[in-house]
Amino acid sequence: MAERVLMKGNEAIAEAAIRAGCRHYFGYPITPQTEIAAYMAKKMPKIGGVFLQAESEIASINMVYGAAAAGVRVMTSSSSPGISLKAEGLSYIAGSDVPALVVNVQRGGPGLGGIQPSQSDYFQATKGGGHGDYKMIVLAPASVQEMASLTIKGFNLADKYLMTSMILADGTIGQMMEPITFEDAEIENYDKPWALTGTNCERAHNIVNSLYLKPDELEMKNIERFERYKLIEEREAMWEEYMMEDAEFCVVAFGIAARVAKNAVVAARNEGIKVGLIRPITLWPFPKDALLAAADQVKGFISVELNMGQMIEDIRLYTQSKKPVGLCNRCGGMIPEPDEILESIRNAQKGVF
Amino acid sequence: MEHKRLTLFAGHYGSGKTNIAVNYALMLANEGKKVCIADLDIVNPYFRTKDSADELEKAGVALVSPQFANSNVDLPALPAEAYRLVTDKATYGIMDIGGDDRGAYALGRYVPSIIEENCYRLVYVANCYRPLTRTPEEALEVMREIEAACGLQFTDIINNSNLGEETTAETLLASLDYIDQLCKISGLPLFAHTAIPPVAAELSKELTPVISLHLQKKIF
Numbered sequence: 101m102a103e104r105v106l107m108k109g110n111e112a113i114a115e116a117a118i119r120a121g122c123r124h125y126f127g128y129p130i131t132p133q134t135e136i137a138a139y140m141a142k143k144m145p146k147i148g149g150v151f152l153q154a155e156s157e158i159a160s161i162n163m164v165y166g167a168a169a170a171g172v173r174v175m176t177s178s179s180s181p182g183i184s185l186k187a188e189g190l191s192y193i194a195g196s197d198v199p200a201l202v203v204n205v206q207r208g209g210p211g212l213g214g215i216q217p218s219q220s221d222y223f224q225a226t227k228g229g230g231h232g233d234y235k236m237i238v239l240a241p242a243s244v245q246e247m248a249s250l251t252i253k254g255f256n257l258a259d260k261y262l263m264t265s266m267i268l269a270d271g272t273i274g275q276m277m278e279p280i281t282f283e284d285a286e287i288e289n290y291d292k293p294w295a296l297t298g299t300n301c302e303r304a305h306n307i308v309n310s311l312y313l314k315p316d317e318l319e320m321k322n323i324e325r326f327e328r329y330k331l332i333e334e335r336e337a338m339w340e341e342y343m344m345e346d347a348e349f350c351v352v353a354f355g356i357a358a359r360v361a362k363n364a365v366v367a368a369r370n371e372g373i374k375v376g377l378i379r380p381i382t383l384w385p386f387p388k389d390a391l392l393a394a395a396d397q398v399k400g401f402i403s404v405e406l407n408m409g410q411m412i413e414d415i416r417l418y419t420q421s422k423k424p425v426g427l428c429n430r431c432g433g434m435i436p437e438p439d440e441i442l443e444s445i446r447n448a449q450k451g452v453f
Numbered sequence: 454m455e456h457k458r459l460t461l462f463a464g465h466y467g468s469g470k471t472n473i474a475v476n477y478a479l480m481l482a483n484e485g486k487k488v489c490i491a492d493l494d495i496v497n498p499y500f501r502t503k504d505s506a507d508e509l510e511k512a513g514v515a516l517v518s519p520q521f522a523n524s525n526v527d528l529p530a531l532p533a534e535a536y537r538l539v540t541d542k543a544t545y546g547i548m549d550i551g552g553d554d555r556g557a558y559a560l561g562r563y564v565p566s567i568i569e570e571n572c573y574r575l576v577y578v579a580n581c582y583r584p585l586t587r588t589p590e591e592a593l594e595v596m597r598e599i600e601a602a603c604g605l606q607f608t609d610i611i612n613n614s615n616l617g618e619e620t621t622a623e624t625l626l627a628s629l630d631y632i633d634q635l636c637k638i639s640g641l642p643l644f645a646h647t648a649i650p651p652v653a654a655e656l657s658k659e660l661t662p663v664i665s666l667h668l669q670k671k672i673f
Contacts, residue, residue, distance in 0.1 A: 105582050107467075276499075433525055
């Protein structure tokens with residue numbers, strides 16, 4: 101058996117990235133993701149990797165773009181306001197079809213907001229964030245163990261589909277400590293014949309670029325990209341179902357909110373209320389088949405979020421609004437107590453959403 | 454267990470300093486001592502001494518905490534009131550110091566007074582299950598970095614080796630070689646072992662002393 105270690109969520113991301121073969125980290129400090137950079141700063145020099153604290157978020161995401169174009173596994177990490185600064189780079193990376201891993205350990209917003217946990221970047225992560233038609237694969241860990249496993253998964257998916265994988269965590273999961281195990285990382289290797297590795301005068305130049313002089317070529321490139329996105333939607337959705345077999349009500353929550361919600365579901369079951377939980381693990385692609393199937397089974401949904409209600413729009417969209425969807429939320433750095441969610445479940449049973 | 458007037462807990466971040474400092478403060482208060490605990494952590498944004506404010510107040514332990522702890526402001530400022538720990542010599546003072554060398558810089562401000570009074574322990578909190586201090590040699594490196602940052606040398610080691618809620622007697626027993634080796638290469642004595650209450654009870658005869666640690670409440 102592999103050994104157990106006690107780790108912070110942020111450290112687990114950093115260690116998992118190293119185990120996934122990432123040797124290039126570019127970042128700029130921000131709370132509450134600091135431990136990722138601190139861990140990389142300590143470890144990368146010892147294993148022949150690069151840790152670089154850039155002069156800004158914009159510089160760091162463009163270093164990621166450059167390293168990705170050279171075909172190496174590369175990552176950056178930040179928190180909400182920092183991700184906004186990286187948005188232009190994310191769009192360029194998407195437009196150039198190169199793989200990268202970006203971590204957002206969310207804090208309260210908008211603006212400078214605060215340093216306490218939140219999930220208020222759901223729209224930004226799942227609907228693009230930067231300009232133009234593009235998507236990112238968005239992975240939402242709910243434990244320190246998942247911070248590690250989804251980081252490895254994120255690198256694999258990024259290489260497979262030539263795009264950005266985003267780990268959308270929150271401050272609490274980043275800061276909290278749990279015992280975890282690093283199984284041997286399943287690293288998928290993909291040839292990168294497009295990478296800028298030097299021609300050795302033996303092949304034609306590779307070009308990595310997001311600029312197209314001819315509009316018809318740009319249109320074709322966008323259409324091709326969305327065919328790839330369609331494949332991802334068909335193949336890569338991940339979610340967890342909990343006590344859904346006989347559920348009459350369905351709580352939908354991801355990340356830290358799902359952990360609190362799980363306790364509320366157990367408490368409601370103890371009161372005899374038949375309620376279950378669907379926890380999206382990928383926020384894009386959204387687990388729409390699971391939600392649509394649940395819509396034919398349950399009387400209603402409750403979206404539990406650490407924001408003013410963002411995922412609730414996708415729940416309504418993908419369940420085709422067949423059943424009512426209520427919202428149980430806190431924001432600004434606050435986390436709901438299980439009792440607050442339990443109250444929403446009791447209300448749902450009374451038909452109040 | 455002999456208590457010094459000042460007990461300072463420092464170590465690698467995430468090694469359990471805050472939890473130990475809070476539990477140790479409550480232990481002294483239970484023995485009828487007048488106690489004041491100071492949160493000197495300028496690094497960590499979450500999971501702070503202040504989370505235990507109610508419990509400390511009930512036990513009559515005074516709490517000195519940065520003005521912006523647990524707020525939305527990321528401002529590493531210490532309150533003037535923290536001087537109380539070095540000036541009020543009728544009270545047992547406990548300091549919870551931030552992780553690694555970066556956290557320990559904050560202690561330096563009080564070191565001249567601490568050395569002058571000369572009735573303190575600077576305790577290194579060790580957890581062999583933390584990934585960046587998996588060997589005694591790595592732990593010693595962190596100790597030396599902290600000492601260089603704060604200008605004070607460690608006097609003791611506390612064995613807080615644990616895997617959170619998964620901790621069993623075996624978890625603690627498996628750490629003993631590591632701790633022996635760390636004591637040997639650092640030349641420092643072991644102050645105590647720590648464990649969650651059931652494990653502490655189980656090992657109370659085998660290992661002495663064991664401090665029983667109550668963990669902070671979690672809602673997730």
